[in-house]
Every structure is written in C-alpha cells, then in structure tokens.
Amino acid sequence: MTSYWPFWATAPALAALTVGYWILLRRPLGVSGVLARFSRVREELEVDRGFEAMEADPAALEAAMAAMTAEAFGMAPEEEPSSMEGPALPTAPSSMFEAATAPGSAPVDSPVFEEPRGRACASTPALGEHAVFLVALVAGGLLAALLRGTFGVTAGMGQGFARLVANGPAGLAALAGGGVLVGFGTALCGGCTAGHGLTGCGRLMPGSLLSTIVFFGAAVGVSFLLAGLA
Amino acid sequence: MTCSHITSCPLFPLFTLKASLSVWQVHYCNGQFETCERLKLAKAGARVPPNLLPNGKSLDPALLKR
Numbered sequence: 001m002t003s004y005w006p007f008w009a010t011a012p013a014l015a016a017l018t019v020g021y022w023i024l025l026r027r028p029l030g031v032s033g034v035l036a037r038f039s040r041v042r043e044e045l046e047v048d049r050g051f052e053a054m055e056a057d058p059a060a061l062e063a064a065m066a067a068m069t070a071e072a073f074g075m076a077p078e079e080e081p082s083s084m085e086g087p088a089l090p091t092a093p094s095s096m097f098e099a100a101t102a103p104g105s106a107p108v109d110s111p112v113f114e115e116p117r118g119r120a121c122a123s124t125p126a127l128g129e130h131a132v133f134l135v136a137l138v139a140g141g142l143l144a145a146l147l148r149g150t151f152g153v154t155a156g157m158g159q160g161f162a163r164l165v166a167n168g169p170a171g172l173a174a175l176a177g178g179g180v181l182v183g184f185g186t187a188l189c190g191g192c193t194a195g196h197g198l199t200g201c202g203r204l205m206p207g208s209l210l211s212t213i214v215f216f217g218a219a220v221g222v223s224f225l226l227a228g229l230a
Numbered sequence: 231m232t233c234s235h236i237t238s239c240p241l242f243p244l245f246t247l248k249a250s251l252s253v254w255q256v257h258y259c260n261g262q263f264e265t266c267e268r269l270k271l272a273k274a275g276a277r278v279p280p281n282l283l284p285n286g287k288s289l290d291p292a293l294l295k296r
Contacts, residue, residue, distance in 0.1 A: 054240075
C-alpha cells in the first residue's frame with residue numbers, strides 16, 4: 001500500500017496550493033464547478049461569447065449601455081460621447097470593459113459607494129482553459145504513477161473492494177452509483193473537497209465548514225463501518 | 231445597504247466609471263439590489279451572462295460588434 005505524507009507536511013502543502021492558486025490566478029480553487037461546466041457546454045460557450053462581445057468594441061458597448069439606460073429609466077441617450085459627464089477612462093487598458101473589470105480597479109465616481117472589502121476575483125475563464133485544467137488533473141496523476149512505477153491498467157478495485165462491495169459488473173455498477181451520488185452531493189452543496197474543504201474552509205465560510213464536517217464525518221464513519229465488517 | 235456581489239460583478243465597475251450609467255448603481259447596487267436579475271441568478275448558483283442587465287434585459291451581442 002502507498003505510504004501517505006505525514007500530516008505536518010500535507011497541511012502546508014495543501015495550504016500552499018490553495019493560496020498559491022489564488023495569488024496566481026485570482027480565483028478560488030475548486031474542481032466540481034469546473035466539471036459541472038462541461039455538463040452544460042452550450043450555455044457556457046454562449047456566456048463565453050458574451051464576454052468576448054463585451055470586450056470587443058468599447059464604443060459599441062458604451063452606446064449599447066446608453067441605449068439600455070434610456071430604455072430602462074426613460075432618460076434621453078447621450079448624443080455625443082464628448083458631451084458625456086464623468087471621469088476619463090483610466091489609461092493603459094485597451095477596452096472599457098477590461099478597465100472596469102481589471103482586478104484592483106476602484107470606482108472613481110460613486111458618492112454613495114462603500115469601499116468593497118478585498119479585491120475582486122478574476123472572471124470565470126473560457127471553457128477551453130478549464131478543459132486544460134481537467135486534462136492536467138488526469139495528466140498529473142498519470143505522471144505521478146509513472147514516476148513511482150505504480151502505473152497499471154486494471155478492471156478491478158482490489159480484494160478489499162471485492163470483499164466489501166462486489167466484483168465484476170456488480171462492482172462497476174456500485175462504482176457508477178457512487179459516482180452519481182458524489183455528483184449529486186457536490187451539486188447540492190455547491191462544491192467538493194477542494195472547493196469547500198480547501199478554499200471555503202480557508203476563508204472560514206460557514207457553509208463550507210459545515211459541508212466539510214459532513215462529508216469528512218461521513219467518510220470517517222463509513223471507513224470505520226467497513227473496517228468493522230471486514 | 232449595498233449588494234453583496236459588487237466586488238465580483240463585472241457590470242458594477244462599468245456603472246461607476248460613467249456618471250451617465252450611475253443610475254443603475256443607485257437604483258440596483260446601492261438600492262433595490264434584491265430585484266437585480268443578476269443577483270438572483272448568482273444566488274441560484276448559475277453563471278451570470280456578462281451582458282445581462284439588472285432589469286433582466288440583455289445587451290444584444292450583435293450590437294456590441296461592429
């Protein structure tokens with residue numbers, strides 16, 4: 001059986017991964033949400049196209065926003081951009097949308113605005129980037145197995161699984177059913193061990209703390225139950 | 231009271247960069263944010279399209295490209 005890292009090494013490693021992910025990418029670490037995106041590819045691609053359209057032409061975006069503002073609030077649309085009130089756009093960003101959504105960008109004309117706590121997250125990446133993320137997950141595990149010399153293709157889950165659950169088609173059906181339950185559970189609570197256990201608990205979010213207590217508690221309980229049955 | 235999603239909403243900085251668009255911020259972000267369709271969608275766990283406005287209408291992507 002593979003030996004595990006000692007707890008005093010695992011915790012800092014996981015913390016470094018979680019914090020490093022946020023520092024580098026400005027996004028919370030999570031996996032189930034990424035997988036869920038590929039269950040609704042058409043909608044996700046449409047949203048990605050929406051982001052691209054918003055960033056494509058700042059003048060068109062400004063005109064469209066002005067028209068929708070007039071329609072929604074009954075205000076006369078601005079006729080000439082030079083006559084519009086408001087501060088000048090910040091320099092360097094190539095589009096109004098990029099300037100507005102750049103991490104750390106602060107509002108410049110908001111008399112009743114309360115300064116937000118913390119910096120904004122980066123926007124959700126395009127579907128292709130998340131596809132690379134999932135491929136890298138699998139590739140990373142494959143690489144680790146190859147380097148350790150433990151890689152092998154097998155149809156079974158070992159003697160322990162066969163003794164406690166089943167072997168052959170019944171065992172595969174049990175695995176598939178377990179996968180369905182895991183998918184259902186992560187969709188129900190909005191996250192998995194990475195999203196809730198690492199990111200959410202690290203941010204002391206009550207929902208994540210409760211979710212982690214529940215699914216780790218269930219895992220420990222089932223482990224003891226199976227150990228007793230064995 | 232301010233909407234809890236202003237730090238992550240891509241439209242909020244747009245509303246604050248131009249005074250002509252600040253009416254959205256006053257009406258929704260700093261006002262009746264419970265009626266914002268973007269907030270409702272976000273709370274439902276769905277990904278919010280960037281061109282969805284708080285009143286539920288969407289910017290036509292075709293109009294955003296020249």
